[in-house]
């Protein structure tokens with residue numbers, strides 16, 4: 471066996487034949503716009519909304535242009551106004567503070583724990599600064615949702631969930647996205663369903679959802695949506711809600727519907743791979759694995775570990791050694807953001823007081839995608855490479871002390 475892994479970390483599975491056929495049927499019809507329907511036709515976009523609402527157990531669902539759009543739309547629907555503060559995770563991706571900034575609001579970053587979830591102590595300390603929390607389940611790590619909701623309910627903080635990495639996940643028996651007032655999902659290529667770009671927004675609150683639907687650009691055609699509140703609810707909001715156009719089209723919905731039917735199967739496939747890597751990495755000298763809570767039903771579409779208190783030089787060396795053996799790791803802690811990596815102090819439009827405890831963790835986070843094009847054997851091999859190279863650098867570190 472070669473000692474170099476040759477797989478491609480950004481290669482997703484191809485779109486299924488069933489989804490391709492559904493897409494071709496939409497193309498043949500010429501009716502790609504979601505409101506371009508024949509008499510009595512429901513349309514792919516509305517069907518996707520109904521099916522996704524049923525999948526997560528929500529009353530309402532709106533399909534939109536992207537996950538980031540869903541987040542901005544949720545904040546606007548909840549009445550967040552320019553200048554308002556919105557709590558959010560310090561450990562997240564750029565579209566999250568970006569969505570807050572898109573409505574003119576100001577992110578207030580909340581720290582991260584070694585388990586890579588929001589620090590509830592820090593949230594408690596900052597809860598009086600805002601009445602909305604954009605809770606990002608970053609990299610699929612779900613905090614103790616009962617404790618978080620108890621804290622937010624007690625302090626009057628309304629929760630919007632960013633489920634870009636938890637579609638298909640749950641805390642206890644309640645789906646991720648069903649804890650907050652609204653929840654946002656992404657169907658961008660690197661998430662759990664792939665339509666290139668796309669997003670979904672869910673809620674049980676009729677007024678919020680009527681506003682979100684108007685915001686998405688429904689004009690007065692909202693009656694054609696798949697999973698929206700009764701027409702009466704729209705009467706109260708339809709003249710006062712701006713159209714911030716961001717609809718999903720039938721083409722994307724057509725390729726997402728077969729993927730939704732297969733989602734639980736994909737989740738299981740991710741978790742087998744994730745768990746093989748986690749098991750292999752446990753006990754690697756110098757490396758801290760992120761263990762999952764008993765009630766956390768995660769989706770292991772990526773994996774993280776910590777190189778806590780390592781020097782920048784040694785982290786670079788470990789990553790370079792892994793890269794030389796074909797294993798692409800991303801360091802979230804770098805001072806300069808690279809590709810998708812980021813940390814709160816790189817968003818200079820949203821300055822934050824320093825958070826030393828959080829900085830220590832962010833500096834040590836290493837991240838790896840787990841595309842489903844990798845076999846379970848590939849995953850075991852990748853983990854062996856990480857174990858050997860990280861271990862070697864760590865041993866060398868100790869040798870020079």
Ligand SMILES: *Cc1c(COP(=O)(O)O)cnc(C)c1O
Nearest residue numbers: 536537538563565632634656658
């Ligand atoms: C990808 C992502 C988003 C935004 O989704 P897009 O569809 O790319 O706009 C939001 N939050 C997190 C954590 C993400 O990873």
